[in-house]
Amino acid sequence: xxxSAPKPLIALGVTGGIAAYKAAELCSTLVKAGFxxxxxxxxxxxxxxxxxxxxxxxxxxxxxDLWTLPDWRPGHVAxxxxxxxxxxxPCTANFIGKYAGGIADDxxxxxxxxxxxxxxxxxxxxxxxxxxxxxxxxxATLQRRGVHFVGPAVGHVACGADGAxxxxxxxxxxxxxxxxxxx
Numbered sequence: 001x002x003x004s005a006p007k008p009l010i011a012l013g014v015t016g017g018i019a020a021y022k023a024a025e026l027c028s029t030l031v032k033a034g035f036x037x038x039x040x041x042x043x044x045x046x047x048x049x050x051x052x053x054x055x056x057x058x059x060x061x062x063x064x065d066l067w068t069l070p071d072w073r074p075g076h077v078a079x080x081x082x083x084x085x086x087x088x089x090p091c092t093a094n095f096i097g098k099y100a101g102g103i104a105d106d107x108x109x110x111x112x113x114x115x116x117x118x119x120x121x122x123x124x125x126x127x128x129x130x131x132x133x134x135x136x137x138x139x140a141t142l143q144r145r146g147v148h149f150v151g152p153a154v155g156h157v158a159c160g161a162d163g164a165x166x167x168x169x170x171x172x173x174x175x176x177x178x179x180x181x182x183x
């Protein structure tokens with residue numbers, strides 16, 4: 001019986017939105033499928049889901065800032081070179097704007113700017129935010145640069161509004177990841 005090659009490492013960025021709880025399910029699904037998962041959380045993401053959740057699910061330390069590094073290597077640069085794909089789920093309007101504008105002021109945005117591998121964003125925000133011209137322009141800019149998107153889905157969002165803005169379900173994001181990396 002031959003063993004299959006290990007699946008690649010996925011960098012999973014988690015930003016500060018209520019849909020962050022779905023990122024835990026995505027992380028678990030990726031690990032169960034044999035992927036290595038390195039979670040990078042923004043400060044606001046930690047307000048919704050704890051670091052311990054992702055550390056337990058990924059079986060790796062979670063990167064939450066640029067200053068606490070597990071070894072001598074600059075974490076964002078090393079991870080950008082090591083990961084086969086960067087996935088940001090949920091992806092807030094704030095992150096989309098920072099990424100489109102080249103702003104790198106935390107671990108996740110610095111990782112994104114350093115990444116030369118495929119990037120997949122799973123937007124999650126209020127429908128009014130998703131339809132705002134600034135967000136639409138930032139999405140178009142990122143798409144022109146080759147960034148991939150999954151969603152947002154149309155439905156009821158946590159604030160009570162209905163429309164496009166709901167984060168795609170983890171299973172759909174997993175399918176998009178598998179398609180992008182050919183796994």
